[in-house]
Amino acid sequence: MIEGHLYIFPLLVCALIPFAYLISFIVAVHLGHSKFEYLFFSHSLIDSPESCIYSQIINFTSFILIITIYIRYRQIAELIRNHPTCGKKYSQLNLTFLVCGLIAAFSMSIISNFPHTNVFLVRICATYITFIMSVGTLYCEMLLSFCIRPLLYSIIIFQTITIVKYDNEQKLWTSTSLGWKYHLSSTLSAWILTSCLLIYILTLIIDFRRIKIISPKIYLTNDIIDDQMNQRLSLSI
Template identity: 75%
Template sequence: MIERCLYTFPLSVCLLVPLAYFLSFIVAVKLDHSKFEFPFLSRSSTDSPESCIYSQIINFASFVLFITIYIRYRQLSQLIRNNPTCGKKYSQTNFLFFFCGITTAFSMSIISNFPHANVFPVRLFATYITFTASVGALYCEMLLSSWIRPLLYSRRTLPIIRTILTIICTLGLVA
């Protein structure tokens, strides 16, 4: 039953993160903590109550991201275990994907709980870890989808899309 609704986990992460920024911005503007014309999103989530709203939503999003990463890891582990053509590199890459994904989820939670004004170095470090680990997870997912493509996908469309997204995110990380 629940197997048919697994897409809701990554979809909810993609909706919750922008929602956290949007709601904290709206509250900051309504309370005159930020200007509507030129907002600074990091600053708009440092005062109460918008910082509390932002933190709660991002914490929930990081929890849902953890569940999403774990489900994907278990799906690929089962596929690798049941297929004799998959070697050790598949399992190692899948575990590296799991590690990078969990690191991303945990560092997202750190970003939301350490205000910009109070402990900026911790927040900046967690931001770098979040982006670096997420790009690492994208590389693992790209490799796994291209290696396992004959088992799952009839066309090469999804691995090509993942490769393009990984390149774009890598350029964004380097820039």
């Protein structure tokens, strides 16, 4: 059996990530955990039940992202195999792409499952790993060093300033909060890089329309076949 429609996987990733944040934010505003005017700067996802909704959607998205990355890896590996002129460095670069992508997807799941105030260190480390590995994925896949590197540096700089100078348990940021400008710069940088990553994943839809997967064949060992035959003989007797 040949399986098509693989473009659904990157499409789901790009749709579910904004949907997870939006639906969680709507629930947070409805319950009074956040304010509507701070849509993109909310830290309300640490409260229940919106945090639970967000975590479930992101966990599922991480799983879909892993499938997407693996399909892309196998596609590139097949192209390399069909072109003998491609050197070993291309295979190594493709393997690096796979490793960075899988780590980024797993770290994204960690971010959604660890609350900001309870385990802040784990969450912020997972955030750094997610973005750094995502940029590493883009480096290997698209070689956009000059386009992506400034965005990555802006995230590290602004988030580090915010953590060191304004590390507190404040949930709701407003324009009058201490460190608001740093928090605003950090959040905008994160959203810019996230948007770049989602745009990149969207570009995979074009290639995934041209890919088909044949379902793997499963072969039974002789031991299993012999056991089944013996059971049938014993039942017939």
